[in-house]
Amino acid sequence: YSLGAAKHSTDGTQLFNSGYSNGVGSGMVGVARGPLDARISLRYSDAVLHFPTDGSGQVVDSNAVDRRDRLAVGLDAGGRVLPGAELRLIFNSYDTHGVVDNQPNGPPAVGRYYYTTADRTRRRSGELRAAIDLPASARLTVGAQVERQWQASATQSNFGDNAFTATRRTTGTYAQLLFTPADQHTITLGGRYEHNEQFGNFVTWRSAGSFRVAEATRIRASVGTAFREPTFLENFGGAYVIGNPQLSPEHALSADLGVEHDVADWMTLGATYFASSFRDLIDYKYSATEPNYFNLARTRTGGAELEARVHAPSGFYGDAAFTYLQTRVVDPGTSTASTALFAPGGHLLRRPMHTLDAGAGYRMGRGDFTVRALRVGTREDNYFAPDFSTQHVTLPAYTRIDLSGEIVLAGMAAGPGRPTASATWRVENAFDALYTDVAGFNYDFSRTDEASLRQTGYRAPGRRALVGLRLSY
Numbered sequence: 166y167s168l169g170a171a172k173h174s175t176d177g178t179q180l181f182n183s184g185y186s187n188g189v190g191s192g193m194v195g196v197a198r199g200p201l202d203a204r205i206s207l208r209y210s211d212a213v214l215h216f217p218t219d220g221s222g223q224v225v226d227s228n229a230v231d232r233r234d235r236l237a238v239g240l241d242a243g244g245r246v247l248p249g250a251e252l253r254l255i256f257n258s259y260d261t262h263g264v265v266d267n268q269p270n271g272p273p274a275v276g277r278y279y280y281t282t283a284d285r286t287r288r289r290s291g292e293l294r295a296a297i298d299l300p301a302s303a304r305l306t307v308g309a310q311v312e313r314q315w316q317a318s319a320t321q322s323n324f325g326d327n328a329f330t331a332t333r334r335t336t337g338t339y340a341q342l343l344f345t346p347a348d349q350h351t352i353t354l355g356g357r358y359e360h361n362e363q364f365g366n367f368v369t370w371r372s373a374g375s376f377r378v379a380e381a382t383r384i385r386a387s388v389g390t391a392f393r394e395p396t397f398l399e400n401f402g403g404a405y406v407i408g409n410p411q412l413s414p415e416h417a418l419s420a421d422l423g424v425e426h427d428v429a430d431w432m433t434l435g436a437t438y439f440a441s442s443f444r445d446l447i448d449y450k451y452s453a454t455e456p457n458y459f460n461l462a463r464t465r466t467g468g469a470e471l472e473a474r475v476h477a478p479s480g481f482y483g484d485a486a487f488t489y490l491q492t493r494v495v496d497p498g499t500s501t502a503s504t505a506l507f508a509p510g511g512h513l514l515r516r517p518m519h520t521l522d523a524g525a526g527y528r529m530g531r532g533d534f535t536v537r538a539l540r541v542g543t544r545e546d547n548y549f550a551p552d553f554s555t556q557h558v559t560l561p562a563y564t565r566i567d568l569s570g571e572i573v574l575a576g577m578a579a580g581p582g583r584p585t586a587s588a589t590w591r592v593e594n595a596f597d598a599l600y601t602d603v604a605g606f607n608y609d610f611s612r613t614d615e616a617s618l619r620q621t622g623y624r625a626p627g628r629r630a631l632v633g634l635r636l637s638y
Contacts (some may be wrong), residue, residue, distance in 0.1 A: 166192070166193060166194045166195065167191075167192065167193045168191070168192050169189075169190070169191040169192070170188075170189065170190050170191075171188070171189045172186075172187070172188050172189075173185075173186065173187045173188075174186040174187075177215070178624065178626055178627075179217050179218075179224050180217070180224060181217055181224075181227060182215045182216070182217040182226060182227050182228065182229065183215060183216070183217055184213075184215045185212070185213070185214050185215065186212065186213050187210065187211070187212040187213075188210065188211050188212075189208070189209070189210045190208070190209050190210075191206070191207065191208040191209070192206070192207050193205070193206040193207075199244075200244045200245040200246075201242075201243065201244035201245075202242070202243070202244050203240070203241070203242035203243075204240070204241050204242070205238070205239065205240050205241075206237075206238070206239045206241075207236075207237070207238050207239075208235075208236075208237045209234070209235070209236050209237075210234065210235045211233075211234040212232070212233050212234070213230065213231070213232050213233075214230065214231040214232075214233075215229065215230050215231075216229050216230075216231065217229065218605075218623075225270070226267065226270060227270050228266075228267070228268055228270065229265075229266070229267040230265075230266050230267075231263065231264075231265045231266075232263065232264050232265075232266075233261065233262070233263035233264075234261070234262050234263075235259070235260070235261045236258075236259070236260045236261075237257070237258070237259050237260075238257070238258040239255070239256065239257045239258070240254075240255065240256040240257075241253065241254075241255050242254050242255075243294075249297065249298035250295065250296070250297050250298070251295070251296045251297075252293075252294070252295050253293075253294045253295075253296075254291075254292070254293055255290075255291070255292040255293075255294065256289075256290070256291050256292075257288075257289070257290045257291075258287075258288070258289050259286075259287070259288040259289075260285075260286070260287050260288075261284075261285070261286045262284075262285050262286075263282075263283070263284050264281070264282070264283045265280070265281070265282045266281050267279055267280050267281070268281075278322065278323055278324070279322060279323055280320060280321065280322035280323075280324075281320070281321050281322070282318065282319070282320040282403060283318070283319050284316060284317065284318035284319075284403075285316065285317050285318075286314070286315070286316045286397075287313075287314070287315045287316075288312065288313070288314050288315075289312070289313050290310060290311065290312035290313075291310070291311055291312075292308060292309070292310040292311075293308060293309055293310075294306065294307070294308035295307055295308065301344070301346070302344070302345040302346065303342060303343065303344045303345070304342075304343045305340070305341070305342050305343075306340065306341045306342075306343070307338075307339070307340045307341075308338070308339055308340075309336070309337070309338045309339075310336070310337045310338075310339075311334070311335070311336045311337075312334070312335045312336075312337075313332065313333070313334045313335075314332065314333040314334075314335075314397075315330075315331070315332045315333075316330070316331055316332075316397045317329075317330045318330075318397070318398075318401070318403055320403055327402055327403060329397075329401040329402070329408075331397055331400070331401055333361065333362065333363050333394075334361075334362045335359060335360065335361045335362070336359070336360050337357055337358060337359035337360070338357070338358050339355065339356065339357040339358070340355065340356060341353065341354065341355035341356075342354045342355070349376070349377035350374070350375065350376045350377065351374065351375045352372075352373075352374045353371070353372065353373045353374070354371075354372050355370065355371050355372070356368065356369070356370040356371075357369050357370070361394065364394060364413065364414055367392055367414070369389070369390045369391055369392065370389060370390055371387065371388070371389030371390070372387065372388055372389065373385070373386065373387035373388075373389075374386055374387070381426055381427040381428075382424065382425070382426045382427075383424070383425045383426075384422075384423070384424050384425075385422075385423050385424075385425070386420075386421065386422045386423070387420065387421055388418075388419070388420040388421075389418075389419060389420075390416070390417065390418050390419075391416070391417045391419070392414045392415060392416050392417070393414055393415045393417075394414050395409075395412040395413075395414065395447060395458070399412055399447055399458045400412060402456075402457075406457055407452065407454075407455065407456050407457050408456060408457075408458065409456035409457070409458045409459065412447060412458060412459075412460055413445050413460045414445065415443065415444070415445050415446050415447060415460075416443070416444050416445050417441060417442065417443050417444075418441065418442045419439070419440070419441040419442075420439070420440055420441075421437055421438065421439040421440075422437070422438050422439075423435060423436060423437035423438070424436055424437075431475060431476050431477050431478065432473070432474070432475050432476075433473070433474045434472070434473050435471070435472045435473070436469065436470070436471050436472075437469065437470045437472075438467075438468075438469050439467065439468060439469070439470070440465070440466065440467035440468075441465070441466045441467070442463075442464075442465050443462075443463065443464045443465070443466075444463045445460045445463075446460070446461070446462035446463065446464060447459070447460060447462075448460075448461050448462045461496065462494065462496060463494075463495040463496035464492065464493065464494050464495060464513060465492070465493050465495055466490065466491065466492045466493075466513070466516075467490075467491050468488060468489045468490040468491055469488075469489050470486060470487065470488045470489075471486070471487045472484070472485065472486040472487075473485050473486075480527055480528040480529060481525070481526070481527050481528075482525070482526050482527075482528065483523070483524060483525035483526065484523070484524055485521070485522070485523035485524070486521070486522050486523075487519075487520070487521050488519070488520045488521075489518065489519060490516060490517065490518055490519075490520070491518065492512045492513040492516050493510070493511075493512065494510060494511050494512070494513070511545070512545050514544070514545055514546050514547060515544050515545070515546055515560075515602060515603065516544060516545075517541050517542040517543065517544045517562075518542050518543070519540075519542035520539075520540065520541055520542065521538075521539070521540040522537070522538075522539050522540075523537070523538050524536065524537035524538070531572055531573040532570060532571050532572030532573055532587070533570060533571060534568075534569075534570040535568070535569045535570065536566065536567070536568050537566070537567045537568075537569075538564060538565070538566050538567075539564070539565045539566075539567075540562070540563075540564045541562060541563055541564075541565075541600075542562045543559050543560060543561060543562050544559070544560045544602070545557065545558075545559055545560075546558055546559075546560050546603065546604040547604065548604040548605075549604075558604050560600075560601065560602070560604060561600070563598050563599075563600035564598060565594050565598050565600070566594070566595045566596050566598075567591070567592065567593050567594070567595060568591070568592040568595050569589075569590065569591040569592070570589070570590055570591075571587050571588070571589045571590075571635075572587065572588050573585065573586070573587050574586045574587065574588060584636065584637065584638045585636070585637045586634065586635065586636050586637075587634070587635045587637075588632070588633070588634055588635075589632065589633040589634070589635060590630075590631065590632045590633070591630075591631045591632075592628065592629070592630050592631075593626070593628070593629045593630075593631070594625070594626065594627060594628050594629065595628060596628070597627045597628040599624070599627075600624075600625050601623050601624050601625055602623070602625065603623040604623075605623035605624075
């Protein structure tokens with residue numbers, strides 16, 4: 166058995182109405198009898214988010230709040246029912262209740278908008294899975310799953326009221342063959358057939374392999390498909406949104422090919438090429454009288470990643486990864502403007518072409534020290550101005566440095582049955598880099614006065630220092 170509880174609270178980064186608090190409680194009870202076992206788990210969370218930004222990102226709202234609680238319950242039971250065969254039965258339940266309340270900041274007046282949205286969501290699923298050991302080091306996994314989703318949502322606002330109740334039922338069957346012809350090679354083949362009572366039938370598949378072609382070199386590859394159902398909001402609408410019940414799911418095809426080579430016992434180098442194609446992407450277009458969501462866009466992404474890992478006997482360790490990403494809109498969405506979400510011939514918004522993530526550390530007898538650097542290149546974005554105009558902008562590149570470490574306190578050396586205590590510390594964004602991943606209100610980095618920077622919409626947090634104490638028994 167296990168029990169857990171946590172509480173987090175912050176005043177936020179804005180000047181007012183920017184607080185956030187979150188409480189979590191969890192528990193698990195398990196039992197095992199011979200080859201069979203069962204476990205039931207529960208997790209409850211309750212969060213309150215205050216947000217001061219309006220629809221254009223301006224920090225002007227003093228009472229907008231989002232309250233949300235979630236309850237998740239799971240049951241997993243099974244075991245080896247026959248030599249070489251394992252059977253498991255899994256049940257999951259997920260409930261959420263949320264209220265977004267945004268009342269006028271003053272007496273009702275022309276131009277002052279308000280809305281209150283309350284929604285309840287339930288998801289129940291059951292799954293029966295069997296894993297069977299086959300000759301020639303193969304393992305077959307087959308299963309069936311049924312899931313039911315339900316949501317009720319109601320919105321009241323000065324633009325009118327909107328409410329809906331919707332349900333979905335999905336059944337699926339799947340199979341996967343894991344084949345290990347030798348200790349150095351692994352092949353995986355899998356497929357899934359799924360029937361959704363709203364969207365019809367879908368077949369997805371995936372194949373992957375890992376092969377050691379030399380003593381120090383391994384090649385890996387995979388290719389597969391996926392799909393995403395429209396959300397209830399996209400289908401049925403909500404506050405200031407008109408849904409489209411005729412939407413189709415989004416589809417994707419992805420592939421990757423990589424190689425990994427051990428230069429020595431303490432160094433590994435790797436390179437990976439990846440590519441994806443997306444179709445039937447759900448695009449948004451503003452309209453006060455017609456549905457806001459449509460299946461029109463098609464995009465492609467591709468790129469490469471280089472990585473290195475070092476673990477020296479002296480206690481030094483490090484890693485680095487450089488990613489080159491190219492995105493392109495093949496078919497435009499509902500709008501052909503340069504500021505469209507899927508502008509024809511344009512790039513996907515907020516996706517950097519170049520990213521470098523590197524870290525280095527040193528592990529000593531009683532602790533360790535680590536420094537990490539993240540370099541994110543320029544990204545394209547759309548800036549929605551307070552006058553409801555849209556401007557296509559380029560977010561500048563930035564570099565963020567994080568420091569962290571841990572030290573075992575004197576006189577608390579680890580040992581069987583003996584308690585240990587460690588002091589931990591972390592400095593995030595150590596050099597207080599000013600950056601944002603979303604273009605928001607006051608998008609002007611030429612101003613350096615503190616009040617202006619604090620009011621910049623969607624600005625990332627500045628320097629933060631955290632210290633802690635960890636006790637173990």
